[in-house]
Structure formats: structure tokens, C-alpha cells
Amino acid sequence: MKFIPKEVIKIINKYHVKKSKLLAVLTDIQAKYNWLPPDAIKLVSEKLCVPLIDVYGVASFYHAFSLTPRGKHIVTVCSGTACHVRGAPIILDRVQDQLGISPGCTTKDDQFTLETVNCLGACALAPIVVVDGHYHGQSTTQKIDLVLTKYKKKKKRKPTKKSRKKK
Amino acid sequence: MKKKTNKEFRLHLLICAGTGCVANRSYEIKEELVKEITRRGLNTEVRVAITGCNGYCERGPILVVQPDGVFYQKVRKEDVPCIVEEHILKGKPVESLMYRPSPDAPPISRMMDIDFFKHQTSVVFRNRSRLDPEDIEDYLRFDGYKALKKALVEMNSGQIIAEIKLSGLRGRGGAGFPTGLKWELCRKSPGNIKYIVCNGDEGDPGAFMDRSVLEADPHAVIEGMIIGARAIGAHKGFIYVRKEYPLAVKRVKIALVQAEEYGFVGENILGTGCDFSVDVVQGSGAFVCGEETALLTSIEGRVGRPRPRPPYPIEKGLWGRPTNINNVETWANVPQIISKGAEWFSGIGTKRSKGTKIFSLVGKINNTGLVEVPMGITVREIVDEIGGGIPGGKEFKAVQTGGPSGGCIPKSLLDLPIDYESLVKAGSMMGSGGMIVMDEDTCMVDIARYFLDFTLHESCGKCPSCRLGTKQMVEILDRITEGEGKEGDIEFLEDIGKNVKLASLCGLGQTAANPVLTTIKYFRDEYLAHIKEKRCPALVCKSLISYVIDPELCGGCTVCAKNCPSDAITGEPKEIYTIDQKKCTKCGICLTVCPPKFKAVKKVSPPVK
Numbered sequence: 001m002k003f004i005p006k007e008v009i010k011i012i013n014k015y016h017v018k019k020s021k022l023l024a025v026l027t028d029i030q031a032k033y034n035w036l037p038p039d040a041i042k043l044v045s046e047k048l049c050v051p052l053i054d055v056y057g058v059a060s061f062y063h064a065f066s067l068t069p070r071g072k073h074i075v076t077v078c079s080g081t082a083c084h085v086r087g088a089p090i091i092l093d094r095v096q097d098q099l100g101i102s103p104g105c106t107t108k109d110d111q112f113t114l115e116t117v118n119c120l121g122a123c124a125l126a127p128i129v130v131v132d133g134h135y136h137g138q139s140t141t142q143k144i145d146l147v148l149t150k151y152k153k154k155k156k157r158k159p160t161k162k163s164r165k166k167k
Numbered sequence: 168m169k170k171k172t173n174k175e176f177r178l179h180l181l182i183c184a185g186t187g188c189v190a191n192r193s194y195e196i197k198e199e200l201v202k203e204i205t206r207r208g209l210n211t212e213v214r215v216a217i218t219g220c221n222g223y224c225e226r227g228p229i230l231v232v233q234p235d236g237v238f239y240q241k242v243r244k245e246d247v248p249c250i251v252e253e254h255i256l257k258g259k260p261v262e263s264l265m266y267r268p269s270p271d272a273p274p275i276s277r278m279m280d281i282d283f284f285k286h287q288t289s290v291v292f293r294n295r296s297r298l299d300p301e302d303i304e305d306y307l308r309f310d311g312y313k314a315l316k317k318a319l320v321e322m323n324s325g326q327i328i329a330e331i332k333l334s335g336l337r338g339r340g341g342a343g344f345p346t347g348l349k350w351e352l353c354r355k356s357p358g359n360i361k362y363i364v365c366n367g368d369e370g371d372p373g374a375f376m377d378r379s380v381l382e383a384d385p386h387a388v389i390e391g392m393i394i395g396a397r398a399i400g401a402h403k404g405f406i407y408v409r410k411e412y413p414l415a416v417k418r419v420k421i422a423l424v425q426a427e428e429y430g431f432v433g434e435n436i437l438g439t440g441c442d443f444s445v446d447v448v449q450g451s452g453a454f455v456c457g458e459e460t461a462l463l464t465s466i467e468g469r470v471g472r473p474r475p476r477p478p479y480p481i482e483k484g485l486w487g488r489p490t491n492i493n494n495v496e497t498w499a500n501v502p503q504i505i506s507k508g509a510e511w512f513s514g515i516g517t518k519r520s521k522g523t524k525i526f527s528l529v530g531k532i533n534n535t536g537l538v539e540v541p542m543g544i545t546v547r548e549i550v551d552e553i554g555g556g557i558p559g560g561k562e563f564k565a566v567q568t569g570g571p572s573g574g575c576i577p578k579s580l581l582d583l584p585i586d587y588e589s590l591v592k593a594g595s596m597m598g599s600g601g602m603i604v605m606d607e608d609t610c611m612v613d614i615a616r617y618f619l620d621f622t623l624h625e626s627c628g629k630c631p632s633c634r635l636g637t638k639q640m641v642e643i644l645d646r647i648t649e650g651e652g653k654e655g656d657i658e659f660l661e662d663i664g665k666n667v668k669l670a671s672l673c674g675l676g677q678t679a680a681n682p683v684l685t686t687i688k689y690f691r692d693e694y695l696a697h698i699k700e701k702r703c704p705a706l707v708c709k710s711l712i713s714y715v716i717d718p719e720l721c722g723g724c725t726v727c728a729k730n731c732p733s734d735a736i737t738g739e740p741k742e743i744y745t746i747d748q749k750k751c752t753k754c755g756i757c758l759t760v761c762p763p764k765f766k767a768v769k770k771v772s773p774p775v776k
Contacts, residue, residue, distance in 0.1 A: 020468040061471065085609050
């Protein structure tokens with residue numbers, strides 16, 4: 001998605017241009033663009049009167065923010081303790097192999113970003129993999145293969161849908 | 168027509184909508200129930216609603232029929248017509264969906280008769296599977312906001328504080344500081360502007376009781392906070408919830424809007440002249456923000472790094488003002504102490520730890536879920552009686568409490584009564600209440616490495632002892648788990664661990680070494696096996712194991728060879744297959760796909776050369 005200054009200003013205004021709402025502003029921008037574009041960070045710094053270095057400090061400190069564009073699909077492997085003892089490392093290895101990237105990275109075709117999370121608090125479902133907000137509990141390497149294949153196939157269909165919408 | 172109030176319904180069908188059950192599509196079941204009830208023209212006498220987390224997540228999605236408390240587990244969309252037909256219309260509860268302790272045991276119909284619930288004491292969880300968290304009417308139906316009326320109308324701030332002090336309530340976030348005392352200190356702290364904060368940044372992996380309380384009974388937390396605000400003299404509160412809990416954030420926000428509509432939050436509460444408003448702040452995925460000073464700087468919109476104490480937040484907190492910060496579970500206890508009295512509360516628990524504590528029982532355990540038990544209960548009671556033991560007949564090895572700050576409690580301490588002091592004495596801590604059960608297949612060196620790696624990544628980097636100490640320890644543990652361990656590594660780990668403990672500023676660093684130190688203390692032999700014999704007794708550490716096919720058991724079914732991603736398995740159909748160790752990446756797929764009738768793939772340690 002393209003960065004539009006007006007949209008970011010709208011978000012800043014929503015929080016009454018308050019310095020203390022920096023995190024909330026960045027969270028909303030992240031939710032909108034899936035990452036924090038550099039121009040957005042500069043604009044936030046300017047409007048909230050927070051030095052750029054401090055905005056950057058906050059953006060790089062918290063895991064929720066990404067300073068690089070993320071893929072269309074976000075694959076999150078839970079590495080909480082319950083998931084760990086129930087075999088999350090094997091699942092993570094498999095997902096890495098399948099996507100060809102390590103955690104925190106995005107595939108070259110911008111389709112997938114792989115992330116790990118400390119705990120999702122749904123430990124009964126361990127080990128868990130979340131793809132685009134959908135929880136896949138009691139994961140096994142085979143189940144994950146199936147899920148990822150499904151999303152890889154989606155990629156091929158997507159452009160046709162978009163072109164239809166344009167018409 | 169006047170809208171029917173909730174208490175006028177004959178039956179309430181309450182479908183669990185906690186994170187676990189939602190992931191198991193409980194909303195679809197709810198839709199189906201509504202459809203079926205409407206189709207049969209029952210919507211004037213039967214109510215379908217969601218509830219917060221039931222706690223017995225292992226059995227989700229869960230449906231409870233009130234007022235009888237009939238418990239249905241693992242409900243599927245397809246079961247809905249049968250439930251409506253048999254139970255609602257004919258009055259015959261569906262036995263096939265009920266809980267059975269074992270496949271051939273008779274079904275148990277009532278929730279409170281099930282072993283998992285029977286041994287629990289519900290205080291904070293009193294409303295579990297009873298009310299819709301998104302409907303304030305339900306909370307009011309079960310005496311909600313009664314304590315608030317009592318506190319605001321009948322009591323003054325001194326009396327509220329005295330009551331909380333007398334109850335013996337201690338902080339449920341881990342450290343166990345007496346809540347009443349904290350309130351008193353904050354009240355006495357000079358200044359006109361004071362804040363109160365609810366810490367819902369539950370970061371310990373494997374702990375999710377705060378998520379559950381916020382999702383299931385958000386009004387209890389809000390009510391507790393208003394009472395606290397009245398006692399301390401604060402007019403502004405913040406609820407800080409971690410980003411990974413979107414459902415909790417949503418429910419709290421809904422509850423706040425409703426509480427304001429009913430005049431419990433806002434200006435001139437209940438006509439008493441008290442003003443109090445609450446903001447919800449969402450965390451951004453930093454574990455260290457669960458530490459109080461870091462959390463406060465995060466609310467201020469800055470980088471969440473801890474700062475030295477004193478001054479404590481009760482003297483100088485948010486924007487330099489006195490701030491009282493308590494954990495979600497602590498706040499949720501407050502309304503009941505006020506309405507039922509301190510004496511009732513202090514009647515539960517041990518001499519120094521009063522009331523109940525919620526633990527999240529997870530890992531290698533049959534009944535995964537949240538359990539609320541009186542302080543002083545033994546580990547054995549929780550694991551065996553409530554948890555139903557270890558799956559697959561495996562041997563219990565340890566239970567890890569307190570998350571990355573805690574330690575491991577071995578089998579020899581199974582009869583340890585759990586309270587704040589006993590856990591610290593055993594080298595662990597209460598923490599937020601995560602309880603991860605480990606069996607013989609869990610490698611304790613790997614677990615220590617796991618936690619240390621966690622702390623390493625979550626260290627904010629301020630103190631060198633924490634930043635560098637954890638890094639050094641992870642490097643040593645990496646070497647040990649990779650079979651490169653040396654003589655003296657254990658002693659070196661102990662030495663670094665003690666120094667990190669001593670020289671770090673906040674709780675994160677001060678407790679970072681606990682998982683390593685306790686595993687060395689109780690499982691030294693496992694460390695020695697890794698270092699001296701290059702062997703992982705639990706068959707976990709990848710570098711120290713090999714996958715092999717037992718020629719005696721192999722049925723030549725070809726499944727493993729077909730599934731091997733690295734073409735390491737060779738053989739002919741109906742013959743015996745073998746794994747080429749040079750090609751094997753130890754992904755473990757062959758082990759999972761080998762048919763149960765053969766069970767031919769095995770892990771061995773030390774690895775095959």
C-alpha cells in the first residue's frame with residue numbers, strides 16, 4: 001500500500017496530537033501499512049514534536065513494529081514454553097524450510113513474512129501456527145505443509161480478483 | 168415490545184468465546200445455535216450468549232447450559248440440532264457430548280462434578296461460564312458493582328484500605344507485595360494528582376490467566392480499579408494490555424463503554440461526587456514492559472526500559488506522580504473482598520499467602536487449562552487430581568513455574584505446598600502463575616537454554632550484566648546442547664548466573680539465571696550426560712540424536728521414504744528401509760509418519776556416527 005501523508009495525519013489527529021500517544025499512533029500506522037514507512041516516521045516526529053531519534057528508538061525497540069515492508073501473508077509460529085515442549089522448534093524448522101526464510105524475514109516475492117511470538121495464551125492448542133490471524137492448533141509438520149500450500153496457491157488467484165475489482 | 172431481561176430466560180446456552188475456543192470456531196457454533204433456536208421458535212425462552220474463557224481449554228469448544236450447569240465439550244457445528252432437539256426440547260441432556268474421565272466411564276453432566284473443576288476454588292473465576300462479558304446486565308445479575316456501591320456509599324478510603332490490608336491480599340503479578348499496604352503508601356504519598364494502573368502485560372510464555380480474566384470478566388477488574396481509585400484518591404486509571412491479546416482489548420473497551428453508560432465510570436459516580444475515568448493502552452510486544460517502571464514509561468509513549476527504584480511508582484510514577492500499579496488478577500479480587508469481607512478472604516489459603524491463585528496448567532499434561540486453587544495446595548494435587556496426570560503414560564519430570572524468571576520444581580518436591588515463600592525457597596517463584604509440566608521427553612538443558620534465549624532477546628540492554636551475561640550463558644548452553652560442552656562449563660554457568668542476579672537493575676535480570684540455576688541444582692546429571700557422554704537423555708537436542716529405522720520392526724511400507732524432504736531414506740517396497748545419516752536433517756517427519764502398527768523409526772543418543 002502506498003504511503004499517503006493525509007492518512008497518517010488523520011491517525012495523529014485521532015489521538016489529539018498528544019506526545020504520550022506515540023505508541024498508539026505507530027500501532028495504527030503499522031496496522032494500516034503492515035510496516036512503518038520512513039516517511040511516516042518523519043511525519044510523526046514532526047507533528048508530535050518528538051525528536052526523530054526518539055520515534056525511531058520506540059519503533060525499533062518494540063517487536064510490534066516493523067521497519068521493513070512485510071509480506072502479504074504473516075505466518076507466526078508460537079514459541080511459548082508450552083508450544084516449545086510440545087515440539088514448536090520442529091514446526092519452525094519446517095516452516096523455515098518451506099518458505100526459505102528465517103524468522104523476521106520476508107520472502108523475495110513479498111508473499112510471506114515469518115515471525116515468532118513469545119506466547120499467544122492459547123496453550124491448549126500447542127503447538128500453534130497463526131497465518132493471517134487464523135489459528136492452526138496442534139500443528140504437525142504435515143498439517144503445516146497443507147496450510148502453507150493453500151496460501152501459496154492463493155497467491156496465484158489473487159491478481160485475477162484484483163483486476164476484476166478494477167473493472 | 169420491551170426487551171427481555173437476561174434473568175427472564177428459561178435456559179441460557181453459553182458458548183465459550185475465549186481465545187482457545189474462538190480458534191476452534193466457537194463463534195460458528197454460536198451462529199448455528201442462534202439459527203436453530205430461532206427456527207424452532209424458542210428465542211423467547213432460550214438465550215444464546217458467549218462467555219469468557221471457561222479455563223478447561225483442552226476440551227474446547229465448550230458449551231454450558233445454565234442454570235443447571237450442564238457441560239458439553241468438543242462441540243461441533245453438526246452437534247447443534249441434536250443439542251436443541253434432545254436437551255432443549257425434550258429435556259434429555261446429550262450424553263455423547265459430556266465429559267468422561269475415561270472412554271468407558273459413565274458421562275458426567277454437571278460442570279462442577281468434573282474432576283478438573285471439583286478441586287478448584289472459584290473466587291476470581293466465580294463467573295466462569297455464567298455470564299456474557301460483553302453484556303453488563305449479566306454482570307449486574309450476579310451482584311456486579313455491588314461492592315462498588317458499598318465502597319463508595321458506606322465506606323471511606325481508610326476503611327477500604329483497612330479491609331484490603333486485613334484480607335492479606337498480595338500482588339498476583341509475581342512479587343507478592345501486600346496490596347493494602349501499597350494502597351496506603353500511595354494514598355499517603357504527597358500530591359493532588361494520582362494514577363492507578365492495571366498491569367495486563369502478561370508476558371510470561373505459558374501464562375494466560377490475565378488474558379482470561381480480562382476476556383471473561385472485565386467488569387470485575389474495572390470495579391476493583393474504581394474501588395482502588397476511591398481508596399487512593401486517584402481520578403485517572405490505565406489498563407495496559409499486551410498486543411498479543413486482541414480479544415481482551417476488545418472486551419475491556421466494550422466493558423468500559425457500558426460501565427460509563429451505567430454511571431460506574433466517569434464523573435460523579437453513583438452520585439457520590441467521585442470522578443474516575445479509564446484509558447486502555449495496548450502494549451507493543453516488549454516483555455520487559457511487564458516490569459512496572461518499564462510499563463509506566465511505555466504508557467508515557469516512550470521506550471519501555473526499567474529505571475532504578477526507589478523512587479517507587481507509589482512516590483513517582485506516571486509523569487512523576489504517585490501511581491499505584493496492580494496486576495489484573497489482584498484487581499479482580501478486590502470487589503469480592505469488599506462485598507464478602509476480609510475475614511472470608513483470609514479464611515482461604517495459608518498463613519502468609521491468602522486467597523486463591525490462578526495457574527495456567529500447560530505442557531505435557533492431560534487437562535490443559537486454567538485452574539484456580541487455594542494457596543497452599545500441593546504441586547501433586549494440581550498435576551494429578553486437577554491436571555489428570557501426564558499423557559501417554561509418560562513419567563513426570565518437573566514443573567516449571569514463574570516463566571523465564573522462575574525455576575523448575577523436580578519430582579522430589581511434588582508435595583511442596585504452593586505459596587509465595589515456598590516457591591522462592593525451592594529456587595523458583597510464583598511469577599504470574601504459569602505452570603509448565605514436563606515429562607521424560609523434555610530435556611532440561613534445552614529448557615534452560617530456551618528460557619535464557621528468551622531473556623536474552625527480551626533484555627532491554629540497559630544493564631551490561633543482563634545484556635552480556637545472558638548472551639554468555641546462551642553461548643555456553645548452545646555449546647552443551649550441540650555436544651561441544653567442556654569440563655567446567657557447569658561451574659562457569661553458575662558463576663555467571665549468580666553475578667547476573669546480583670548486578671542487574673530490574674526483575675528481569677535479577678531472575679534471568681533462575682531457570683539455569685535450578686536445572687543445574689536438580690538435574691545436574693542431565694548436564695553431565697550432555698557434556699561428558701555427548702548424550703541427550705530426553706532425546707531432544709538435535710546434534711546429539713540420530714533417527715534410525717529398527718530393521719526388526721520396519722514393514723517396508725515406503726511412507727517414510729515418500730515423506731522425507733531430504734531424500735535420506737532408501738529401500739525397496741516390502742523391504743527394510745534405512746536412513747542415510749549424512750543426508751538426514753533430523754526434521755523428525757519419518758518418526759511422525761511411521762504407521763503405529765510398525766513404530767519402526769526411533770531416536771537414539773548419542774548419535775550414530
